[in-house]
Amino acid sequence: MSAAVRVFLVLLLAYFLSYFFRATNAVISPDLRRDLGLTSAELGLMTSLFYLTFALVQLPLGGLLDRFGPRFVHPTLMLLGAVGALVFASAQSFAALSLGRALLGVGFAAALMGALKAFSLWFPSSRYASVSGLYVALGASGAIAASSPLAWLKEQIGWRGVFEWGALVIVLVALTVALGVQNTPKGTPLPQSKPQEGAGVIWKSGVFWRIGALNFVLGGGFLAWQTLWGGDFLYKARGMGGLEVGALLFAFSLAAVLGYLLSGALADRLGLSRVLLAASLGFALGPLLLALWPQMPLPLLYLVYLLMGFTGAFNILSLAQARLSFPTALTGRAVTAINFLGFIGVFLLQWGLGVALAWGYSTALLLWSGLLFLALLGYLPLVRERPL
Known part of the structure; x- marks a missing residue:
């Protein structure tokens, strides 16, 4: 096994856990409502805090990764996540x-x-989008593990048990990252940015804001739906049971x-910006259809969830586009800045949809659809001017 592949696989373990824990509330939301008496607004706010703190850490994280690399920065943060899992498991209040x-x-x-920073040094730029997409x-x-498998597991050991055992797994994977990942290939130093190449270059860029706005509503909305409201919609608007909800979320995640x-x-073959635009248009149809026809037949509902899952995943291209739009020495700060906007989007959309549910799911989904189409209009000039 090559060193680059080893770095890829070790970091992948941590990313698997990240996706699992961010998505758990979509399945355990009825348990949280029952055991702690949470309202929709409280459930949305509490779930969205994962993304708020995630986003806020992005601001210093880019500089830390550019300066020190991911080897120790990443697992140090993971240990705080293990503490969080234990606190969540023992919680008796909102x-x-x-x-x-x-x-x-x-x-x-x-x-x-951390992985994207490592990949920028371990893999050639021509393979960056493909490696990132595979990762x-x-x-x-x-x-996927947080859909039907989690629905079954929580019936066996309870939702609190899931988080108790999860804390141990987080610690073990953090140690694996610290021991198994090198920041750069042997003999290659971490590139350092010049004094004039600070984060200001990124935040003043019009290209950055067009990419970031789309990631805010596409990447942010995709995760908000996958990790909470996509399940809650099925529970409340469709009256489904836990296993039925798990099956639809499984289909969404598989897509x-x-x-x-x-x-x-597809981005390498057809052009990154063109593919991202097309996928974003496809994704925007999902909430619009659910708003206008919430009681659609089950087969069509599966098709909508499959469409949203498949096209929403293309939000990863916004990070690759940021990587290609700025110098290598600014990779960490460029991708974390775009990621910051995406996860602020998850926080605000997850919380905001919970508040908007006071007027029903159709109203909330129509508002989200409107934001998606506005962001697409803002992104359109990049397709014409910079067909990456």
Whole structure:
């Protein structure tokens, strides 16, 4: 096994856990409502805290990864995630649940960004989109594990048991990352940015804001739906049971894995910005259809969930586009800045949809659809000017 492949596989273990823990609340939300009496607004806010803390850590994380590399930065954060899992497992109040969820977000903040920084040094730039897409596709199987398998597991050991055992697994994987990952190939130093090449170059870029706005509503909305509201919609608007919900979320996540697998190859072949635009248009049809026809027949509902899962996964291309739009020395800061906007989007959309549910799911979904189409209009000039 080559050193590059070993780095890829070890980091993949951590990303699998990141996806699993971010997605658990979609399946255990009825248990949390029952055991702790949470309202929709509280459930949305508590779940979204994973993404708020995740996003806030992105701001210093990019500089830390550019300076020190992912080998120790990533597992140090993961240990905080293990503490968060234990706090969540023992929580008896909304506040304790929120603290545990927030710490989990901190713990996995480098799971993707650390890997993307490593890949920029271990793999050639021509393979960056494909390697990144493969990484996210395989890691997204954590969301599959958090669908039907989690629905079965929580019936065996309870949702608290899932998080107690999960904390131990997080610690073991953190140690594996620290011992099994090298920042760069042997003899290759970490590239350092010049004084004038700071984060300001990124945040002042119009290209950055067009990519970031799309990632805010596409990547943010995709995860908000996959990890909470996609399940809650089925429970509340469709009156489904846990195993039925798990099956639809399984289909969504399986389609997402396929999307991640194909996104890089299609981008390399057809042009990154064109593929991202087309996928975003396809994804935007999902919430629009659910808003206008919430009681559609079950086969069509499966098709909509498959469509949203497959096309939503193409949000990973926004990170690859950021990587290709800025110098290598700024890779960490460029991708974490785009990721910051995406996860702020998850936080605000997950919380905001919970608030908007006071007017029903149709209204909330129509608002989200409107934001998606506005972001697509803003992104369109990149397809015309920069067909990466």
